[in-house]
Amino acid sequence: MRDFPLLFQLTVQQVDATCTFQLTWGVGQRLHAQLPMPPNLMRLYWDWQRAYLNFYRSLPKLDGQDDSDRPLADDALRGRLITKGAGTSTAIDWQADLADLQQRLQLELHRWLHSPTLYPIRQELLKAAHGAEKQNTTIDVLITCHPLDLARLPWETWELGTETGIAAHLRLARAPFTIQAPAPAIAPQRRRPRILVILGDDRGLNFQREKEAIATLRTLAEVVFIGWEPGKSVAQVKEAIQTALMDSKGWDALFFAGHSNEKTSMGGELGIAPHGYLRIAEMKAPLAIAKQHGLQFALFNSCNGLNLAESLIDLGLSQVVIMREPIHNSVAEVFIVRFAQALAQHKDVQECLQEACHALKTQKALTYPAADLVPSLFRYPHTQLFRIPPTGWREWLAALTPNRWEAIALLMVLILTWQLPVQKWLIERRVLLQAFYQDLPFQTIPSTPPTLLLQIDEAALRDQKRFRPIPRDYLAQLVDQAAGTPVIGIDYLLDLRDDDDPILAQSFAAAAQQGSLLVLGASREQNTRQWRYAQDSLRHPDWSISGSMTTRGTLYAELLSQEPWPISYLLAALHHHCDATPCTLPDDLPQSPRFQASWLTRLSYGLGQMWLHPIIDYSLPPDQVYDTLSSQQALDAPLPSHSPAQILMIVPNYAAAGIERENEDNFPAPAAYRYWRGGEQRILTGGEYHAYLLYQYLNHRMVIPIPDVWMIILAAVVGKGVRLILPTDRRSALLHLSGGTCLYGLGSLALYASSAAIALPILTPTLVVWLIALPSTSRT
DSSP states (O other): OOOOOEEEEEEEEEEEEEEEEEEEETTTTTEEEEEOOTTTHHHHHHHHHHHHHHHHHTTTOTOOOOOGGSSSSSTTSSSSOOOOOOOOOOOOOOHHHHHHHHHHHHHHHHHHHGGGGGGHHHHHHHHHHHHHHHTOOEEEEEEEEHHHHHHSSOGGOOSSSSSTTTTEEEEEEOSSSOOOOOOOOOOOOOSSSSEEEEEEOOOOOOOOOHHHHHOOOGGEEEEEEEETTOOOOOHHHHHHHHHTTTOOOOOOOEEEEEEEEEOOGGTTTTEEETTEEGGGGHHHHHHHHHHHHOOOOEEEESSSOHHHHHHHHHOOEEEEEEEEOOHHHHHHHHHHHHHHHHHHTTHHHHHHHHHHHHHHHHHHHHTTTTTTGEEEEEESOOOOOOOOOOOOOHHHHHHHHHHHHHHHHHHHHHHHHHHHHHHHHHHHHHHHHHHHHHTSSOOOOOSSOOOEEEEEEEEHHHHHHHHOOOOHHHHHHHHHHHHHEEEEEEOOOOOOOOOTTTHHHHHHHHHHHOEEEEEEEEOOTTTTTEEEEEOOOGGGGEEEEOOOOOOOOTTBOOOOOOOBBBHHHHHHHHHHHHHSSSSSSOOOOOOGGEEEEEEEEHHHHHHOTTTTTTTTOOOOOOOHEEEEEEEHHHHHSSOOOOOOTTTTEEESSSOOOOOTTTTTTEOOOOOHHHTTTTTTEEEEEHHHHHHHHHHHHHTTBBBBEHHHHHHHHHHHHOOOOHHHOOOOSHHHHHHHHHHHHHHHHHHHHHHHHTTEEOOOOOHHHHHHHHHHHHHOOOOO
């Protein structure tokens, strides 16, 4: 939502000899007044207009213009002349005649507008202006006149607040009496606006200075010139103009230079070629498309533009600058030069109009008298005035700063995603999406998993009549079957004494004799925080080592923070060691930085976060990670032939599994794991968790999730940037946003699957970009 200056709308309507003034503002606030129309006011206007036309007809011909180029005396005026009022003036000094009538007209208008009847209206406007002065802002007053002849008066000369010095805080503009089009959508302004310049019939005119003035804007905007050229027919010029207006890239502003005229039935007409006119009614469809693509502002540096302005605002343009009277070519040149200079200074179009008129009034008053009274700005109420945006770093920063509502929404999303349960839910869904990607036909799966899980199930222990602690003699039988496997892991804590410990110790020693290294489980006591290890009788420094069986649930990976190191890491390290050297227990095992927490991760722990902490990659199918074999099958027959490179883990696979309590070793299965199991298996055992982590250690691949909080902040900046370059119509914006979202999503999936193993969040940053970028587009 954009903040607009306080807006007052003053409607002046004449019925017979009475004028009704109605001032509206705020929410339903209004004031009324009625007073007679001064009988001499319109007669003075027509006399002034006659003197104005006579003076500008008397100006010498344009520099460099041949008589053959000027077939009509009025051609230097940008329109066909229709005059009313008294007959031809006999005054010789046209300039003195014009100055006298201008003074009389403005004095009569001033007396009328400062009558006691209008005192409440004036006071309300002045009170608002005083408030704007304190806040260093302005208020907008839009004046609407009916009938059209009433709009011919120079309302912009109304001296409001000049006595108290607050006139600068009142901006007078105009609005049509009839507006049928809905409010123009607030379109995001292009970083580099596009300006279409139409050059019309140049008989008696010279557009060179105007072209040069507008061309200076090319350092700030894209400027395109089109128009009539010798050899082109009227139909060809019309087609070129209509095609340009419908350009899918869109335009921000439209400039027209040439002849134009009022034509009530057609909404005005533009002289686009010798003896060829384009009526506003013919431009309705192309202008509607241009408006959808972002057209906001039009300037007609031509004559008699009242009908043009009212028609264009009624068609949905938000702001139009016109000349209410015929204007001499030289005046048009001075006006557009000053207007373009102010536009290049990043001022809005009303400020540009004021500066151009001020220059005509103060610097060209003797050369071009009364010219400052002719231009007017027509506006749709509550619209943002067009300006060329600045391009410095401060402006970039301002453009990327969220507004109030965006900041509130962004803060709410950040607070939500700061919560660890929300983060875990988001990461789990992100990994599920990666599983879908991994399941695509072009993905390859290794033929032989690196790990064999020898699972002790409930049926086997039911025969042993004991679940906790694990029967040592039964475990010894399994070790005997696995003897000779280079690396064997025991996912049990064997810290309690048992009568069958000697049997198990003998099996361990026998397996070591056949070249096996054993990793025995260790666990930290929750109350005392002391580590518990297997019985000394079951360990030997030559062939056994203790590894932590601790888990952070099923999401986050265990890292190398302190000894004992994770059992899965030790199994992977010993596996790599046995591949390179004889299979003996090394004095030291390598520590990769990938398996250690970064300083930023350790810092986040103090904030209750898990920034950049690696996760378990359940996007991989279980069949790629491990094989399974039940303990009963292993004892009933010799172990099936498997690769000597495989690691064997003896793991529990029953509900009572746990160290300090039953079912402690079973977890709710992550969404991606359930996907691979067809949604049927809802439990993930501790052995399967260690197998997944072991797979990542073996491949030196830890998946690093980028925090949603980080990406949301980045997405907010990106969303503001996208907002500056998106097409202004909703359909095109949706297509661009959808395409960008697909590219980002596919890129994120590919980055996760690559050796970089970085998990970029997709849902939250995409949502933020859409929320910030999309509301600025039009609803058409």
